[in-house]
Amino acid sequence: MAVPLLVVLAKGKIAAAELASLIVSSTPPHTSTHDDSEASSPQPYKSQILRRITPARFTGDLCLTNITFSYPTRPDTPVLSGINMYLPARKTTYIVGPSWCGKSTIGALLLGQYALPSKDNGNLLLDEQDI
Numbered sequence: 001m002a003v004p005l006l007v008v009l010a011k012g013k014i015a016a017a018e019l020a021s022l023i024v025s026s027t028p029p030h031t032s033t034h035d036d037s038e039a040s041s042p043q044p045y046k047s048q049i050l051r052r053i054t055p056a057r058f059t060g061d062l063c064l065t066n067i068t069f070s071y072p073t074r075p076d077t078p079v080l081s082g083i084n085m086y087l088p089a090r091k092t093t094y095i096v097g098p099s100w101c102g103k104s105t106i107g108a109l110l111l112g113q114y115a116l117p118s119k120d121n122g123n124l125l126l127d128e129q130d131i
Contacts, residue, residue, distance in 0.1 A: 059127055060089035062110065067122035069105060069114070079105050083122070 067083040070076070080102045087093050087110075095103045108114050109124060112131075116122060124131050 061127055062087040063123075063125040063128070064106070064109075065123045065125065067106075067109070067116070067124070069102075069109065069116065069121060071105075071114075 064083055064085040064087075067080050067085075068078060069080040070078045083102070083106070085095075085106070095106060097103055105114075109116070116124065
């Protein structure tokens with residue numbers, strides 16, 4: 001009975017180590033007052049590498065406009081076709097429907113697990129800014 005708990009514990013330790021490495025890599029390097037003639041050029045911070053979205057205002061409204069999507073493994077089979085949806089901030093929204101209608105695909109797109117291949121496939125907007 002302890003084996004499943006050990007698996008959960010191991011996953012937690014790995015996640016904590018990943019989080020710690022993310023925190024360490026995103027902190028600015030230590031600046032010293034003495035001359036480091038052998039110091040290499042500073043590495044860019046992880047936050048500078050990632051593309052940032054900085055809307056003029058942030059409320060959290062999500063808008064899907066004319067979304068058409070096919071999974072990369074089956075590009076000839078559209079999963080979503082012409083989806084328009086508005087998800088207001090601070091409101092609970094349920095997406096319901098029969099099996100294989102695209103509910104999980106919409107969630108995966110909103111989480112960034114998949115990217116829309118082009119602007120022709122629609123827009124995902126966060127506070128009226130394309131994500």
